[in-house]
Structure formats: structure tokens, C-alpha cells
Amino acid sequence: MSGHIPLDLLDPNAVRRRARGVAVGALVVAAAFGGVLGLLAGRTAGLVTGAVFAVPLLLLAVSEARRRVWLEGHVLSVRAFGTRSVDLRGADQLDLLVTDVRGTRTVGLFVRGGGKAINLALAIYAGTGGREQGVLALRRLADVLAGRGDAPGLVFSELLVAQLRAEARGLAAADRPLYRLGSMAPAGRLAQKLNPEAISRFVATLD
Numbered sequence: 533m534s535g536h537i538p539l540d541l542l543d544p545n546a547v548r549r550r551a552r553g554v555a556v557g558a559l560v561v562a563a564a565f566g567g568v569l570g571l572l573a574g575r576t577a578g579l580v581t582g583a584v585f586a587v588p589l590l591l592l593a594v595s596e597a598r599r600r601v602w603l604e605g606h607v608l609s610v611r612a613f614g615t616r617s618v619d620l621r622g623a624d625q626l627d628l629l630v631t632d633v634r635g636t637r638t639v640g641l642f643v644r645g646g647g648k649a650i651n652l653a654l655a656i657y658a659g660t661g662g663r664e665q666g667v668l669a670l671r672r673l674a675d676v677l678a679g680r681g682d683a684p685g686l687v688f689s690e691l692l693v694a695q696l697r698a699e700a701r702g703l704a705a706a707d708r709p710l711y712r713l714g715s716m717a718p719a720g721r722l723a724q725k726l727n728p729e730a731i732s733r734f735v736a737t738l739d
Contacts, residue, residue, distance in 0.1 A: 535604070535605075535672075536602055536603075536604055537602060537603040537604075537668060537669055537672050538600070538601070538602050538669075539601040539602055539603055539608075539652060539665065539669055540599075540600055540601055540602075541653040541654075541655070541656060541663060541664075541665060542656075542663065599611070599612045601650075601652060601653075603620075603669070603672060603673065603676070606619060606620050606621045606676045606679065607619050607620070608620055608643060608650055608652060609650075610650050610652075616648045616649075616650060617648065618643050618644065618645040618646060618648050618649070618650050619645060619646070620643060620645075620673075620676045620677060620680070621676065621679060621680055622645055622646075623643045623644060623645035623680075624644055624645050625642070625643065625644035625645070625649075626641070626642070626643055626677075626684045626685065626688055627641075627642040627643075627725045627726070627728070628640070628641065628642070628688075628713060628725065628726045628731055629641075629642040629651055629723060629724070629725050629726075630713075630714050630717040630723070630724055630725075630726060631722060631723045632717065632719060632722065632723075633722065635658060635659075636656060636657070636658045637656070637657050637658075637714045637715075637717070638653050638655070638656045638657075638714075639653070639654050639655045639656075639657070639710045639711075639713060639714040640652055640653045640654060641654055641673075641688065642725065653665075654670075654692075654695075654710055655710040655711065655714070657705060657711055657714060660704065660705060660706045661705050662705055662711070664695070664699075664705075664708075664710065667696060667699065670692045670695060670696050671692075671696065673692055674688075674689045674690075674692040674693050674696070675689075677689040677692070683732075684728065687728075687731060687732050687735050690735050690738070691709055691710075691713075691731070691735050691738075694709045694735065694738040694739070695708055695709050695710050697739065709734075709735075709738055712734070713726065713731065713734060716730065716734070
């Protein structure tokens with residue numbers, strides 16, 4: 533199995549626009565805090581404070597704008613400032629990670645192997661709609677995971693196949709497996725891994 537399959541869930545142009553918004557916000561916040569402290573403690577203290585607030589947020593914005601994810605054969609890679617890769621066939625850990633930020637839930641496949649970890653966004657939902665990985669991406673991921681030959685790989689493969697079937701039937705987002713799994717995670721937590729046994733029981737109920 534070969535070929536380069538992009539796995540960027542959001543359009544790169546939209547990501548860059550969002551990153552620019554984060555960068556502008558970072559500069560505004562840094563200028564406000566730096567200006568206040570500069571008036572109270574002097575120019576140097578103000579500049580240092582501004583830098584402390586601005587630099588991490590600017591780095592985050594740049595990283596988000598540069599981030600690209602792809603599958604090459606059975607190797608999952610992500611690039612921002614550098615490139616991290618995990619062989620899905622030999623990954624030590626497979627989990628379903630749900631993040632909840634201001635009512636927007638992201639359902640991701642968290643993989644760890646070779647001392648590296650990648651969280652691949654499978655779907656993003658807000659309300660009853662959202663955005664999901666495409667048919668080709670899900671099909672290739674399902675095939676690679678099934679090729680592991682172990683229980684976790686087969687469970688996640690079957691989950692993705694069920695997601696494809698739901699899409700083929702024209703089911704609404706709220707009736708698709710990834711949305712339903714994402715809804716199982718308690719609200720109010722930024723990020724949480726779903727219980728593997730709960731995922732297995734859920735997948736066993738799918739057509």
C-alpha cells in the first residue's frame with residue numbers, strides 16, 4: 533500500500549486565517565499587559581512581560597499555520613516546525629481522543645509509537661453538524677489499521693468502516709458513529725481518552 537494521502541481536516545487557507553487571528557490576538561494581549569506593567573515598573577519590565585505573553589502564542593499560531601498531516605503507506609506523519617512520523621502497523625498505543633473547546637468537539641485517533649505521538653483529527657463537530665475526513669482517507673486508514681491484526685487495530689478499522697457506511701446511507705452527522713462516540717465524552721473537559729472497552733462495546737453494536 534503506497535501513495536500520499538493528505539489528512540488535513542480543515543482547509544489550509546482557513547487554518548492560516550485562524551492562525552493570523554491568534555497572532556493578532558497575541559500581540560494585542562501582549563501589548564496590553566506590557567503597557568500596563570511598563571507604566572508601573574518601567575519600559576524594560578513592560579517589554580519583558582509583553583514578550584512572555586506574545587512569544588508562546590505566536591509560536592502556537594505559526595505552528596498551526598504550518599501543520600500538515602498525511603498518510604504514506606502505513607506511516608502517519610505530521611509536520612509543523614519539524615516532522616514526526618508513526619508507523620501505524622507498529623504503533624504501541626491507539627486511543628480515541630475527544631477534545632471539547634467552547635462547544636466544538638474534535639474526535640481524534642491518538643497514536644503513539646517509537647517515542648513519538650500524533651493526534652489525527654477524524655472529525656470536528658459543532659451542534660449537529662461538522663466536518664469529517666473524506667472517504668478515501670477513512671478507507672485507507674481502515675485498511676492500514678486492519679492490517680495490524682490485533683484487537684485495537686480491528687476495532688478502530690471497523691469503526692471507520694461503519695462511519696463510511698453511515699455516510700454512504702446519507703445519515704445525518706448526529707447519527708454517524710464518530711459523532712455518537714464523541715457525544716459519549718462528558719462535557720467540561722478539554723481533552724479525554726475514551727475507554728477502550730466502551731469503544732469495543734459500541735463498535736460491536738454497529739451494522
